Amino acid sequence: MAAKSDASTTLNFPVLIGDIGGTNARFAIIVDANAAPKMFPVVQTADFENIDEAIQATVLDKTSLQPKSAVLAVAGPIDGDEIDLTNCPWIVRPKAMIEGLGISEIIVLNDFEAQALAISSLxxxxxxxxxxxxxxxxxxxxxxxxxxxxxxxxxxxxxxxxxxxxxxxxxxxxxxxxxxxxxxxxxxxxxxxxxxxxxxxxxxxxxxxxxxxxxxxxxxxxxxxxxxxxxxxxxxxxxxxxxxxxxxxxxxxxxxxxxxxxxxxxxxxxxxxxxxxxxxxxxxxxxxxxxxxxxxxxxxxxxxxxxxxxTEPLAALAGLATFARTPRFFGLETTGRRWIG
Structure with a gap:
């Protein structure tokens, strides 16, 4: 279910981070608060029926790391348990992702919130x-x-x-x-x-x-x-x-x-x-x-x-990584945007 926001929220590592736009999706895993993100190849959203398949095929099937948490930035407004992307047919369903991908906590942000997080320390x-x-x-x-x-x-x-x-x-x-x-x-x-x-x-x-x-x-x-x-x-x-x-x-x-x-x-x-x-x-x-x-x-x-x-090509992922490591430094409202299994 969706959880209320908590300024002292800490995320359990490893953390999957993802920047999902209308055309491309970029993923990485952060092993701990001091580790550099482990990057995965950029994927085309049109190549996969949904985000769950994309994460399974391009991330989970390519590594032995099992993310415990995920912070995802999506191009579209976040309202409810089914999140429609503005320029992409994918529908993000965090509850289904928790059940199907073995992730215990998911936070979903707007893609330009991630860009905003990035410019805090660019x-x-x-x-x-x-x-x-x-x-x-x-x-x-x-x-x-x-x-x-x-x-x-x-x-x-x-x-x-x-x-x-x-x-x-x-x-x-x-x-x-x-x-x-x-x-x-x-x-x-x-x-x-x-x-x-x-x-x-x-x-x-x-x-x-x-x-x-x-x-x-x-x-x-x-x-x-x-x-x-x-x-x-x-x-x-x-x-x-x-x-x-x-x-x-x-x-x-x-x-x-x-x-x-x-x-x-x-x-x-x-x-x-x-x-x-x-x-x-x-x-x-x-x-x-x-x-x-x-x-x-x-x-x-x-x-x-x-x-x-x-000029940083993966600025949104950098912003998500900064938040994942130190969420207490950001007043990020997660009410209705955080799901815990």
């Missing part, structure tokens, strides 16, 4: 700064990242603990800001008439933006996947792809600035996700920073807030 070599600003120690932080969707979370410091704040911030409205935006917006695919952040700032969003740019120019789109658009932009093979990537980065900077204001994130805003990491070689960082700071009447405030790209 090392300098795992991040790249865009523009100026200096981290204010103890101040709120925020993280966002385009992937299969657009994830957003905050991290607030209170009572000597870091408290992750999850939500569905990727679905906030994004509107036209420039003359070029006004040309593009009528051609964007909408959701019931809305252009949300996620309609542009994720894999399918990049395709949406590219097609809209082609429509403005009267050209037939020749590319149809995020990967092909990214490659064409990096190799300067398609002008529409180049503009799509440039605007994608600019709009991401714009949304990052909005999130910075929501959380008053003087501790920094962090951009995660694999898509933006791949775009870094061709991104015009001054465009991103300018969009981030363009928040009149608070532009001066924005110039003081640092903006980072997370």
């Amino acid at each position: 090392k300098e070599e795992a991040r790249t700064q865009i523009g100026g600003g200096v981290i204010r120690e103890g101040a709120s932080r925020a993280v966002l990242g385009p992937g299969t969707g657009l994830g957003v979370a905050g991290l607030v410091r209170a009572r000597n603990m870091w408290i992750p704040v999850a939500g569905e911030g990727g679905h906030i409205d994004i509107g036209p800001r420039t003359e070029r935006d006004l040309q593009i917006w009528p051609h964007l695919q909408t959701i019931e008439g809305r252009v949300s952040g996620e309609q542009i700032l994720c894999g399918r969003g990049l395709v949406n933006l590219y097609r809209a740019i082609c429509a403005v120019k009267g050209n037939a789109p020749s590319l149809d996947t995020p990967q092909s658009i990214t490659e064409a932009a990096i190799n300067r093979m398609d002008r529409e792809a180049e503009e799509a990537v440039d605007l994608f980065a600019t709009y991401l900077g714009r949304i990052a600035g909005d999130i910075a204001l929501v959380f008053m994130a003087r501790g920094g805003v962090f951009i995660g996700g694999g898509i933006f990491q791949r775009l870094i070689p061709v991104v015009k960082k001054d465009h991103v920073r300018a969009a981030f700071e363009d928040k009149a009447p608070h532009s001066e405030l924005m110039r003081e807030i640092p903006l980072y790209v997370v």
